[in-house]
Amino acid sequence: EVQLLESGGGLVQPGGSLRLSCAASGFTFSSYAMNWVRQAPGKGLEWVSGISGSGGSTYHADSVKGRFTISRDNSKNTLYLQMNSLTDEDTAVYYCAKGLAAGGTGRGGEYWGQGTLVTVSS
Amino acid sequence: SYVLTQPPSVSVAPGKTARITCGGNNIGSKSVHGVHWYQQKPGQAPVLVVYDDSDRPSGIPERFSGSNSGNTATLTISRVEAGDEADYYCQVWDSISENPWVFGGGTKLTVL
Numbered sequence: 001e002v003q004l005l006e007s008g009g010g011l012v013q014p015g016g017s018l019r020l021s022c023a024a025s026g027f028t029f030s031s032y033a034m035n036w037v038r039q040a041p042g043k044g045l046e047w048v049s050g051i052s053g054s055g056g057s058t059y060h061a062d063s064v065k066g067r068f069t070i071s072r073d074n075s076k077n078t079l080y081l082q083m084n085s086l087t088d089e090d091t092a093v094y095y096c097a098k099g100l101a102a103g104g105t106g107r108g109g110e111y112w113g114q115g116t117l118v119t120v121s122s
Numbered sequence: 123s124y125v126l127t128q129p130p131s132v133s134v135a136p137g138k139t140a141r142i143t144c145g146g147n148n149i150g151s152k153s154v155h156g157v158h159w160y161q162q163k164p165g166q167a168p169v170l171v172v173y174d175d176s177d178r179p180s181g182i183p184e185r186f187s188g189s190n191s192g193n194t195a196t197l198t199i200s201r202v203e204a205g206d207e208a209d210y211y212c213q214v215w216d217s218i219s220e221n222p223w224v225f226g227g228g229t230k231l232t233v234l
Contacts (some may be wrong), residue, residue, distance in 0.1 A: 045162075045211055050223070111193060
């Protein structure tokens with residue numbers, strides 16, 4: 001059974017930093033691209049970042065480029081999202097999603113974690 | 123950037139067929155590598171119900187089907203049940219875009 005468990009969310013002040021983690025199990029982690037998708041309160045889904053199965057290619061949405069960094073540790077089956085210079089517009093539930101394929105961002109999200117809430121507020 | 127347009131809401135009676143559309147420029151063409159559909163119930167994570175236009179993940183009922191042609195992709199839910207009430211999102215992978223996962227705005231399916 002595929003399981004994705006996010007952690008690391010919480011309340012942070014504007015300008016602050018946070019590191020999200022996503023622990024994966026139930027599949028060969030290094031064989032699939034992984035992504036972060038967020039959902040602001042009452043809003044739709046927004047893709048944030050993606051990373052290929054090997055970790056050699058990373059992708060970030062224009063809205064977070066230069067502030068967020070996606071990475072993965074295939075030896076620990078864990079995906080990360082380092083978030084810096086946070087603003088109130090980054091307030092959202094952040095989901096990690098297993099890609100449909102290994103390359104690029106994996107085309108779409110086959111499985112999703114339950115999400116972790118990030119609140120940016122003073 | 124590529125834009126996907128969904129109706130904000132669709133209503134259907136139990137047992138009937140619901141059709142949720144997703145509009146995009148030439149969405150049915152080869153340059154867009156398939157349309158995926160997600161179901162999201164309140165307080166829950168999205169669940170993939172159709173991928174690559176018309177394939178169903180294991181465990182998804184046959185009542186869920188997808189099609190894609192021209193400028194419109196469609197998610198069809200046959201014999202609608204009360205448990206199908208949810209938000210539905212379409213998504214495409216735009217390989218030439220800086221933001222490769224493009225989501226539609228979502229459609230709230232209400233079962234009357």
